[in-house]
Amino acid sequence: MLKENHYKDAKAILDAKIEELGLRKTVERYKILEEVYKRDDHFEADELYFAFVERNFSVSKSTVYNTLDLLVELGLVKKRQFNGSHAARYEKSFGRKQHSHLICVDCNRVFEFCDPRLQSIQDSISQFYQMPIIEHSLIIYGQCQRENCQKNG
Secondary structure: OOOHHHHHHHHHHHHHHHHHHOOOOOHHHHHHHHHHHHOOOOEOHHHHHHHHHHOOOOOOHHHHHHHHHHHHHOOOEEEEOOOOOOOOEEEEOOOOOOOEEEEEOOOOOEEEEOOHHHHHHHHHHHHHHOOOOOOOOOEEEEOOOOOOOHHHO
């Protein structure tokens, strides 16, 4: 489900950067942004590309990768490396709260969580080192007990 306000704000940021750089406002760039903001998962660039292929929307793989790079640069998308994987995973970031990740080492499913105690720890560290914290990244690995986890299949 597309959260319209976040998408509109993200689109405005993309519009401004495209104009600043003198790039063309292509349908493909905006479709990629829209698809990212419809998703609630952590996806690989190839997964995004194949989602377009399945819908018969013509876009090149390089356009997907280049647009994702631009969206990362603008802070509209986060690029993550989980569990030593070579493939980067992406998630929308504009308008989202800080969160952490729990990842199953068997099926690679990513669970997001927020714990207010982490904010308290972050505030304490910031105060101790007299350094404002911009963001944090916490990734915890475990083995999920879901019935459809690959280790149970």
